[in-house]
Amino acid sequence: MTKPISGFSKLSKEEKIDWIVNNYTHNPEQSKHVIEAYWNSDSQLQKLHDEFIENTISNLYMPLGIAPNFLIDEKLYAIPMAIEESSVVAAASKAAKFWLKKGGFKTTVLGTExxxxxxxxxxxxxxxxxxxxxxxxxxxxxxxxxxxxxxxxxxxxxxxxxxxxxxxxxxxxxxxxxxxxxxxxxxxxxxxxxxxxxxxxxxxxxxxxxxxxxxxxxxxxxxxxxxNYVPNCLVRAEVSCPIEELNISTEVSPKTFAEKMVRAIEIAKVEPYRAVTHNKGIMNGIDAVVLATGNDFRAVEAGVHAYASKNGRYSSLTHAEITNGIFKFWIEIPLALGTVGGLTKLHPLVKMNLEILRNPSAKELMRIMAVAGLAQNFAAVSSLVTTGIQKGHMKMHLMNILNQNGATEEEKAKIISIFKTQTVTHRGVLNALEDLRKQP
CATH class of the missing domain: 3.30.70.420 (Hydroxymethylglutaryl-CoA reductase, class I/II, NAD/NADP-binding domain)
Incomplete structure (x- = not known):
């Protein structure tokens, strides 16, 4: 039976690793290899990461992607997003491209208190x-x-x-x-x-x-x-266009699409079970930018969800309406952010990501993150009211299924080709992989 340890923080990094793998893993040698495999080959860079927190043994990598074509207040941005979930970056990019030729996103900082x-x-x-x-x-x-x-x-x-x-x-x-x-x-x-x-x-x-x-x-x-509840540190982001320009899908007319979007938002306003998942989708976009820019996603999440309950019931953070033939979609959200201090000057990738965003002020970063959340929500709800969420999500998830099952590069290429015209399901991919491996 493993015994409590005294003075763990005083051990060297190697001693900490030896203790944890020997006492808490089934294969200490393999576990140690995994821990060391995620060290940075640049020893100085690794030392920097080791000193961010306490009792560091390794790094947990998260993919860093780019969502291009965001037109925000007449400026074009490519937004860095750090997230492990499939389809988030693709969905944000798709929404950005859709609104690019419709005037893009408009934002207003309502307060910074x-x-x-x-x-x-x-x-x-x-x-x-x-x-x-x-x-x-x-x-x-x-x-x-x-x-x-x-x-x-x-x-x-x-x-x-x-x-x-x-x-x-x-x-x-x-x-x-x-x-x-x-x-x-x-x-x-x-x-x-x-x-x-x-x-x-x-x-x-x-x-x-x-x-x-x-x-x-x-x-x-x-x-x-x-x-971390900052209801007066608030930003608004919105998009709008004539209904006839909402040519989002061949399966529904622009008018039907607009009406279904408004109805979907109304449901998220009155039904907390839906609102939680609805707002989680918004935070897919926001948290990814929060992480990429070295900000505190726990603080942002806590404040945002408290704000979603400000009227006594948990509700949608986004809003939609049709007025005089114009579809409008917007978000008002509290975001307490920083572009100086913390990791912004310490973490090399964070520093680079802020440079990609044109070294924004805290107010500008509020605008960018609100847009990322609005774009993500637009993409998700658009899918829900047209083709359904799984069709696009599972196509993006296909590579994860293949990697989980040890597919070779040749097998990946063949399976991807097969599912270009088929609906991706976990069982369907496994069956296709098994059939492929049975071939001479």
Missing amino acids: KVGQVHFIFKGSYTSLSQFFDFVKPKLLLETESLTKSMSERGGGILNIELRDKTADLENYFQLHCTFDTQDAMGANFINSCLEQFATTLKSEALKYASFTEEERNIELIMSILS
Whole structure:
């Protein structure tokens, strides 16, 4: 039986690998070979990757693709996408090409406000606390000036600090609700540093505030942390064209297609089971660009899905309508992103991907990612209301099936040729491969 280990972090990389393969794998020698096979041959580059996180033993590669032909606000982009799922890059590229000659995508950044909170317990009246807050607020700002100086010079900084009474939700619970503009940085470290200073000042000033009772002076600080829910860090992306230009499929008329698209979006608005998968498809496009640009996809996902529930029920992030013969399709989505700091200057591929995107500002990257999500959703829903999702997806998945079953390059070429005119199914591919291998 494997025993707990003490001091694992202090072991060398080789010692960590030996311990993990010997204690947790059936074939230590083969497992060690797999781990080392994914090391970068450039030792300096591998060392850089090793230092991104803790207890590193290897790299988990993810394909990096390019979706070209995105016309966004009159500029042409090729969008890098890091994702393991078949058909995502192809679908985004197809949608980009479809809208290219129809004016492309139009975007608007509706806000860039980010949020952080100081959570605390106060056993006293709200009136008393409110008077103290009015007194201490200038000091909160003053004592963070050393932290905000550089950000303020770039046009960002602290936007506001509010006292919020949350006692209806939790006894004696109050918070400082703070808003920030972090310009081209995602800003997590900046925000958290400011919040912790707010908490320190709040506590120290309360202890000597003459109007407080002894109990009121002892404010209990719980935590100070940014929020990944950023409903006012919002971007809108849209496409539109006359209905007659929606020649997306030979199987349905443009008018029928437009009506089915609107109806599909309406279903995703009212049916949470559909909305979750619908929005997952949007995030296929967005997360792929988030990863390719070194941003935090967990933070983006959490904020986006919270926003999808802002009206009390989980719902579609995209919208569609037909007005006066014009089909319009759009998304409004919160995206807290950075193009400086983090991995943007450390990871060579991330740095190159940002260069491919013309070294965008954080606002420009918001626009690009919103478009990637909208394009992905348009492609997915278009397939659903016409041919069905599996026809295109399984064609893209064909290579995975062949690789899983050890097909040679010659076998791949023959099977791909067979399925150019046939529907791809897992069993169908296996049968074709078996038949091929039986031939002399």
